[in-house]
Amino acid sequence: MALNFRGPDAVPLTLQINGEAHQVLVEPRRTLLSVLREELGLTGTKRGCGQGQCGACTVILDGETAYACLTLAIECEGREIVTIEGIAQGDALHPVQAAFIQHDGYQCGFCTPGQVVSAVALLAHTPQPSEAEIRAGMAGNICRCGAYPAIIRSVRAAAETMAEQEG
Amino acid sequence: MPTIRRTKVEFEGRIEEREVIVEEEHVEGWTQDTQMRWVGRPLSRVDGVARVTGKAGYTHDVHLPGMLIGRFLRAKQPHARITGIDSRRAAALPGVHLIWHRFNLPPVAHLDGRELFGEELAYEGAEVAFVVGRDARAVGDALGAIEVEVEPLPFAPNLAAAAAEDGPAVLVGEDNWITPDGDIYARGSVEAGLREADVVVDLTFTTPTAAHCCMETHGSAADWEGDLLTVWHSTQSVFGTRSSLADALHLPMDKVRVISNYIGGGFGSKWGAEAFTLLAALAARELGRPVKAVLDREEEHLVAGYRPGSRQRVRLGATKDGALTLIEQEAEVTTGAYGGGGPVIGGPAKDLYLCPNVRTVVRAARANTDGARAFRAPGYVEGTFALESTLDALAHKLEMDPLDLRMKNYADESPSRGEPYTYKGLQRAYEMGAARFGWPPQADAPAAGPWRRGYGMASQIWGGGGGPPANAIVKLSPDGTAEVLVGVQDIGTGTKTVLAQVAAEELGLSLDAVRCVVGDSLPAPFGPGSGGSVTLASAAPAVRSACREALRQLIALAAIMLELEGADPDAFAVEAGDIVYRADPEKRLPLTQVTAKMGNYMIVSKGARGPNPDDKAINTFGAHFVEVAVNVETGQVRVERVVAAHDIGRVVNPLTATSQVYGGVLMGVGFATTEARVIDPDTGLQLTANLEDYKVPVMVDCPEIEVLFVDVADTAANSVGSKGLGEPPIIPTAAAIGNAIFDAVGVRVTDLPATPDRLLALLAKEKTQ
Numbered sequence: 018m019a020l021n022f023r024g025p026d027a028v029p030l031t032l033q034i035n036g037e038a039h040q041v042l043v044e045p046r047r048t049l050l051s052v053l054r055e056e057l058g059l060t061g062t063k064r065g066c067g068q069g070q071c072g073a074c075t076v077i078l079d080g081e082t083a084y085a086c087l088t089l090a091i092e093c094e095g096r097e098i099v100t101i102e103g104i105a106q107g108d109a110l111h112p113v114q115a116a117f118i119q120h121d122g123y124q125c126g127f128c129t130p131g132q133v134v135s136a137v138a139l140l141a142h143t144p145q146p147s148e149a150e151i152r153a154g155m156a157g158n159i160c161r162c163g164a165y166p167a168i169i170r171s172v173r174a175a176a177e178t179m180a181e182q183e184g
Numbered sequence: 185m186p187t188i189r190r191t192k193v194e195f196e197g198r199i200e201e202r203e204v205i206v207e208e209e210h211v212e213g214w215t216q217d218t219q220m221r222w223v224g225r226p227l228s229r230v231d232g233v234a235r236v237t238g239k240a241g242y243t244h245d246v247h248l249p250g251m252l253i254g255r256f257l258r259a260k261q262p263h264a265r266i267t268g269i270d271s272r273r274a275a276a277l278p279g280v281h282l283i284w285h286r287f288n289l290p291p292v293a294h295l296d297g298r299e300l301f302g303e304e305l306a307y308e309g310a311e312v313a314f315v316v317g318r319d320a321r322a323v324g325d326a327l328g329a330i331e332v333e334v335e336p337l338p339f340a341p342n343l344a345a346a347a348a349e350d351g352p353a354v355l356v357g358e359d360n361w362i363t364p365d366g367d368i369y370a371r372g373s374v375e376a377g378l379r380e381a382d383v384v385v386d387l388t389f390t391t392p393t394a395a396h397c398c399m400e401t402h403g404s405a406a407d408w409e410g411d412l413l414t415v416w417h418s419t420q421s422v423f424g425t426r427s428s429l430a431d432a433l434h435l436p437m438d439k440v441r442v443i444s445n446y447i448g449g450g451f452g453s454k455w456g457a458e459a460f461t462l463l464a465a466l467a468a469r470e471l472g473r474p475v476k477a478v479l480d481r482e483e484e485h486l487v488a489g490y491r492p493g494s495r496q497r498v499r500l501g502a503t504k505d506g507a508l509t510l511i512e513q514e515a516e517v518t519t520g521a522y523g524g525g526g527p528v529i530g531g532p533a534k535d536l537y538l539c540p541n542v543r544t545v546v547r548a549a550r551a552n553t554d555g556a557r558a559f560r561a562p563g564y565v566e567g568t569f570a571l572e573s574t575l576d577a578l579a580h581k582l583e584m585d586p587l588d589l590r591m592k593n594y595a596d597e598s599p600s601r602g603e604p605y606t607y608k609g610l611q612r613a614y615e616m617g618a619a620r621f622g623w624p625p626q627a628d629a630p631a632a633g634p635w636r637r638g639y640g641m642a643s644q645i646w647g648g649g650g651g652p653p654a655n656a657i658v659k660l661s662p663d664g665t666a667e668v669l670v671g672v673q674d675i676g677t678g679t680k681t682v683l684a685q686v687a688a689e690e691l692g693l694s695l696d697a698v699r700c701v702v703g704d705s706l707p708a709p710f711g712p713g714s715g716g717s718v719t720l721a722s723a724a725p726a727v728r729s730a731c732r733e734a735l736r737q738l739i740a741l742a743a744i745m746l747e748l749e750g751a752d753p754d755a756f757a758v759e760a761g762d763i764v765y766r767a768d769p770e771k772r773l774p775l776t777q778v779t780a781k782m783g784n785y786m787i788v789s790k791g792a793r794g795p796n797p798d799d800k801a802i803n804t805f806g807a808h809f810v811e812v813a814v815n816v817e818t819g820q821v822r823v824e825r826v827v828a829a830h831d832i833g834r835v836v837n838p839l840t841a842t843s844q845v846y847g848g849v850l851m852g853v854g855f856a857t858t859e860a861r862v863i864d865p866d867t868g869l870q871l872t873a874n875l876e877d878y879k880v881p882v883m884v885d886c887p888e889i890e891v892l893f894v895d896v897a898d899t900a901a902n903s904v905g906s907k908g909l910g911e912p913p914i915i916p917t918a919a920a921i922g923n924a925i926f927d928a929v930g931v932r933v934t935d936l937p938a939t940p941d942r943l944l945a946l947l948a949k950e951k952t953q
């Protein structure tokens with residue numbers, strides 16, 4: 018791979034987010050999280066720690082979850098980024114989102130975007146997860162409000178809905 | 185007509201007599217049998233879509249045109265004196281707009297009586313300078329370029345150091361003890377209690393310093409429009425913030441608007457304006473641009489408060505048949521360099537059991553850390569751990585079932601107040617919890633392998649009765665939609681939803697026709713801060729009262745339309761969306777037909793929370809039953825199952841109420857097993873200022889939790905019959921876990937958290953004895 022040094026001043030980047038191309042001019046030291054939140058107004062992705070310890074900033078990068086606070090924006094060129102804003106189809110909620118509402122899978126809601134994104138990614142890989150798989154798959158998302166039992170219930174319910182929709 | 189009355193209001197273990205203006209529209213209390221359409225149902229939150237789509241706007245998300253970012257440079261020592269600051273290099277960096285510090289003071293440098301940018305830096309994280317810049321990068325670069333000269337001072341990072349004879353002064357010129365004699369509660373006498381006892385148990389405990397760890401760190405954004413200041417503040421009290429800011433800035437209160445629409449957790453740590461709020465407001469005025477200042481995760485651990493760690497001793501005396509003769513509890517805490525007198529650790533001891541001789545003392549000392557703050561049931565969590573662990577030890581000594589011992593000492597009226605309760609459902613909670621859990625536990629089959637299973641329980645008392653003042657305004661539009669304005673905030677408990685349920689119920693409207701606005705001091709009338717579990721019990725009766733007043737106006741219109749003009753408003757009822765003449769139910773009109781008659785006009789009504797009943801105590805109660813597995817080889821403790829039974833009066837929304845119990849139980853699990861702030865005694869610096877080293881529970885740590893509610897309307901407490909729930913479910917969890925560990929492996933955990941190394945040490949000690 019050819020090394021392509023750029024910076025330290027702002028460089029133009031094209032980011033593919035929720036199916037749309039966004040042009041930004043940012044320093045290479047910028048994290049994906051700061052670019053989403055500060056440049057693009059996509060504030061659904063939260064900053065709980067900025068240190069890869071809480072999961073509030075979880076996004077999906079080429080199908081895999083990633084902590085946006087530990088990902089440099091410049092690393093994301095040419096990759097498919099999905100944020101919480103891209104989970105629903107217009108007004109139609111994703112089954113995971115609907116299940117969180119139905120089962121009260123939150124309290125303050127601050128960790129919720131990260132939880133929802135993690136759950137969507139988990140179900141994409143493991144459509145019928147066991148409870149142990151849910152717990153392990155979502156262990157990187159802290160919820161200080163302690164909504165875990167309701168989140169587990171929400172993920173299970175979403176898995177069922179999705180299986181029915183498939184079926 | 186408004187009148188002034190005295191009423192007793194309980195808040196976090198302290199009872200206050202307040203003079204309140206009472207203007208409550210008399211509202212008949214909902215009884216146990218009142219037929220309800222919305223109240224009592226497990227309804228999804230009204231703002232669920234915003235929460236799951238990322239559209240819910242938190243303070244962190246505020247972004248205004250031209251907005252700048254502000255941040256503090258903070259002390260890197262536990263105790264020092266500032267001798268010089270050179271910010272010239274930092275000020276010259278691109279994108280830096282302003283730097284304030286001790287030698288270049290902002291126009292206002294006092295908040296709540298405390299000096300900002302003082303000479304003495306009394307804890308790691310104390311404010312040294314405030315930098316405002318274009319963005320977080322510019323500010324970060326500038327913070328790194330400020331040169332600070334300090335002279336280090338001796339420090340006392342913990343209780344042992346602060347309490348030592350000749351120990352270093354935490355604050356120059358101040359005594360290290362804040363309350364040297366302690367806050368004391370006493371009834372009867374300790375000597376009598378010991379004399380009458382056949383059995384005495386005497387144990388000492390330590391509990392950890394626990395961090396709130398709100399997922400949204402503390403923060404504010406400030407913007408001026410002329411002389412009107414708007415502040416977005418992640419707070420549990422918009423009105424508390426408004427008054428502290430108005431006070432600090434010498435502004436008329438009506439020139440300060442505080443907005444806190446979505447709050448990413450508070451747990452007691454987010455009250456009035458903070459240093460960063462004030463500085464953001466000052467910088468915004470100075471620069472003519474909005475300024476946002478948000479703590480990062482490390483700062484959150486350093487300066488946003490904690491539950492103070494405690495050293496405690498509990499002595500219980502009882503007769504052979506288990507009647508308590510003595511409860512004595514002594515506690516010592518450190519509340520930081522500028523902390524207060526310490527939480528009400530003795531609260532449970534004075535009220536949970538019938539006992540003639542009780543003495544509790546809490547002594548508080550300073551230490552070179554930031555100030556302690558209220559943290560979900562302050563005092564009661566740590567006090568209950570020690571009390572309920574000792575009670576369990578007493579039960580074993582007496583060879584009594586721990587639940588029987590609790591029932592033996594059941595208090596039918598408030599022991600400290602000598603007054604009856606409005607309602608006490610603890611016995612019912614015991615029965616429900618025991619039945620669901622299977623208590624008394626059956627003996628387990630002998631264990632194969634390293635895991636041992638154990639069962640334990642503990643009880644809980646808390647306030648949560650709420651009280652005045654709290655107001656509400658209802659605006660009813662001609663299309664039959666209502667807007668309910670209340671000056672409280674929804675910190676994640678579901679306030680917006682439950683108040684909408686109460687309004688829909690009272691008005692006879694459907695839930696989606698009611699919009700509840702909270703978390704904004706401009707449109708809303710006064711509401712209390714969300715602390716002490718008072719929000720629902722304070723605000724819901726005010727909402728009912730405002731709705732009732734709106735209905736009176738509507739009924740007057742309906743009476744005209746039904747040709748019953750002048751009829752007594754009480755002669756009408758609202759049933760399923762219709763206004764009905766009681767004497768002749770044929771005479772009815774859909775409510776929306778009446779509102780439609782109004783033309784383009786609005787019925788506006790206000791309501792207020794009435795006084796609490798005289799001479800009655802309002803309390804909440806609960807019991808947790810816990811199953812643990814303990815690995816005798818690794819010392820690992822797994823909390824596997826919790827049955828939580830609570831009496832909080834009427835449950836308005838079992839779905840959101842259950843969530844609150846989950847949250848309390850999980851914080852209790854963290855407190856009992858993993859959470860502890862660690863300060864290095866040699867450097868005085870915190871070692872756990874992040875979410876990696878400070879361990880809060882994650883999903884794999886989550887036990888199976890079953891939540892039960894007594895759900896009997898506390899009709900004597902207020903017109904809704906509900907009490908608070910935010911705090912009760914964290915209170916008994918740690919003690920129940922400790923008691924279950926004892927049942928599993930026969931060692932008593934007296935020092936929390938019950939980490940594997942501690943368990944192994946206890947097991948090893950037990951073996952050698």
Ligand code: FES
Pocket residue numbers: 063064065066067068069070071072073074075084085086087
């Ligand atoms: S903000 Fe990225 S993991 Fe916490």
Ligand code: FES
Pocket residue numbers: 122123124125126127128129159160161162163164399448449676
């Ligand atoms: S809902 Fe508050 S942190 Fe998860």
